[in-house]
Amino acid sequence: MLPLFPGESEVTLGEGFTPLIHAARLGRELGLSRLHVKDESLNPTNSFKARGQATAVTRARALGASTLSVPTAGNAGCAMAAYAAHAGLDAQVFMPADVKAPFRVECESYGATVTLVDGLITDAGRVAAERGGPLGWYDVSTLKEPYRLEGKKTMGFELAEQLRWRLPDVVVYPTGGGTGLIGMWKAFEELEAIGWIPPGRRPRMISVQAEGCAPIVRAFEQGRASAEPPERPHTIADGLRVPRAVGDFLMLRIIRDSGGTAIAVSDQAMVNGMRQMGRTEGISAAPEGGATVAALEALIEGGLIARDELVVLFNTGGALKYLEVLE
Secondary structure, eight states, X not given: OOSOOTTOOOOOSSOOOOOEEEOHHHHHHHTOSSEEEEEXXXXXXXXXXXXXXXXXXXXXXXXXXXEEEEEOSSHHHHHHHHHHHHHTOEEEEEEETTOXXXXXXXXXXXXXXXXXXSSOHHHHHHHHXXXXXXXXXXXXXXTTSSHHHHHHTHHHHHHHHHTTSOOOSEEEEEOSSOHHHHHHHHHHHHHHHTTSSOTTOOOEEEEEEETTBOHHHHHHHTTOSSOOOOSSOOOSOGGXXXXXXXXXXXXXXXXXXXXXXXXXXXXXXXXHHHHHHHHHHOOOOOHHHHHHHHHHHHHHHTTSSOTTSOEEEEEOBOSGGGHHHHO
């Protein structure tokens, strides 16, 4: 089910099979009896990005790459740097100049060369391509190669396995580049194809974005097939500050095909969600994870989620890199 071929070995730091926690106390506060949190903060480098970089670096090494390059808002760079170090490959990481210090320092601690770029992740991507293209660097940016998606789909496999080969009614997922949402949908398709889950019972996929950077939400509400970047994207959640996603059309198609929706929440609501997830369940949540709590509350109040449905929130990273936000 993954791109590992005879004679090859995987590059792994023990990623995957993160806990699916029955969030009973958080559920009671929100009025849900079957609420779960998939806690991706327990992956290596503290986020779900470890999954995609494990498969990307595995394939890059097998294909003979020597230098890897990635533009990142934070966690993807940390994961790529760690897996590149484990594989003995050079890592070139391009970050917005205003990136939070823990992300930059972590990348450097794995031996990566960090280049700070004025602007957003899209600007970092442009500089990375200009710098690395002539030198033949292997580009592992979102959806510029197929293998990060393959790693992300394992979240979908795990959901099915941990729920005893059924899927939840609703998945609430914070989306910047959206590879995780796209990957899970691919996983569900593959599980149906091999007969491990029944067809036609996939969850409604809910995309959560920040009010200050919500291109998918706007495109969904306006009925468009692709998204337009906001003029001045801003949010405390670095992973959600993605003004233009390469796979925007795929995300929008999946949201609509699943009967789901897209919703934006404020930065303050994210922080409140971080604290609520921590206080009720002992889960260290990044702002992106806190955003799913805020979105869920709004969806319940709006009648879009029934109180007896099986709902899974994704906490995609931990709080420790965002302590300044909590303070």
